[in-house]
Amino acid sequence: MVEGLVAVIVSHRDVLSEIDGAIGDGDHGINMAKGFTLCGEAMKGKTLSLAQAFDTLSDALMEGIGGSMGPLYGSLFMGMADSVRDKAQLDAPAFLAMLQQGLSELQDISSAGVGDKCLMDTLIPALAAFEQALQRGDDFSGALAQMKQAAADGRDSTRDLVAKIGRASRLGERSRGVLDAGAVSCCLLLTTLAEATERRLQTVAA
């Protein structure tokens, strides 16, 4: 699952930097790819539990790249690792708890929220959609589909926002009209998590 996260970020290195270039300094993809590559190298040849793999990713981001994304994504994956540490199986409630604990850890270091033009615009509605789908009685797979859609909508919503946080916030109105790079990378990560989880569900079903 974490190998998939590494692959999707590394393969989107230039796209993410391109998006960041519009209102940031154009290195989001470069820094993210650097951290995720470090994680890939650290995991190579090892058999790790999901919690250990998330730990490895969190350490690689926090210790390997710094910037804003190191502590933000590092905290997210640290929270997710802690949540799944004692879980033998990732069922729907466990998946929800994993996202919730990741978000909670992230919110310990950042006060950003929906509407600030950042990764929270993807993460928060995606988590809410997953939770609501479960409450409505959707199955795990259906809830993951809802989450993916909400993540994509959240990502796209950043196009019309004015940045309120980070370096892009200095642009004011000029930050409107382009996507936020963090919201895009967050959507890639959540979508990849969802798809890897779906594949596991199908394997089990088969």
Add this chain to the structure above:
Amino acid sequence: MNRIINDPDHVVEDAIQGYLQAHPDYFTPTDNARVLKYPAAPVSGKVGIVTGGGSGHEPAFLGYVGKNMLDAVAIGEIFSSPTAGAFLDAFKAADGGAGVACLYGNYAGDNMNVKMAMKKAAAAGIAVKTVVANDDVASAPASEIDKRRGVAGEIMMWKVGAAAAAKGYDLDGVIGAAQKAIDSCRSIGVGLSSCTIPAVGKPNFHIDDGKMEIGIGHHGEPGIEVSPIQPASEMAATMLDFILGDMPLAQGDEVAVLVSGLGATPVMELYIYYGEIARRLAARGINVHRRYVGNYFTSLEMMGVTLTIMKLDDELKTLIDMPSQSLGLTQVE
């Protein structure tokens, strides 16, 4: 863009090796490849002075490691905060048992990484306190002063904080002096061209020929306005007006002035500019007690200049006059 590099993704690592080879008198490596310390650090019983920030601002940040200057520095990627681990290791390298003053700039990444490093330092029994520089008048109105960026005024903050530590101030005293230093500083920049992050490979933004961007940040953050380029005399007057509008100075006040190039502007032009600033301050009856002109806090190959004015009182004068040695700033007498 023609560059003297090996691999655009490894410019920071390669530069650190060059610094170590060139200046063993200023730098000792630590177990963390992204942390350098002054050879004499830590000094037992002295408050350690630490900063950290993204690379690409040379000689900041590592160029201010030295005698009566910084004890250790955490080094980030180009324009990107060092990791929490690097800040923590810099605290450890600088701690002589009297605690550490972490004096850094107001950027989201630095704030988060320092905060995380401080948690771990507390667990390790190291007392760390911070001052966050916010001297850039163009980055937020006076009513939101805590949102302002730290720019070249950071150098004055380090100089004063380090002098206080060298004189034997305790941690609270050092923090108080450094806070007073940055509260007494106002800065503004003018950009004339873009910089290029090596790994990105193309300019971060664009300024048309014949234009200048007033209030630009030292990562190329947009300024307050883009206007036709002015002669040095008018540029100096425009920038001085922004600073004096924010921190009024009266006849008889004493100041330190720091004029820094952004990396690509010839030093000759910095002196043309300084001459205009000095003339205007003299006309207002303001006494320049110290002046610094050169490339002190740069933005890769950006063209342009930043102006920092620090209003002095007796304590700040004593501290800023203290002799010091570092690559970026050496002061005798």
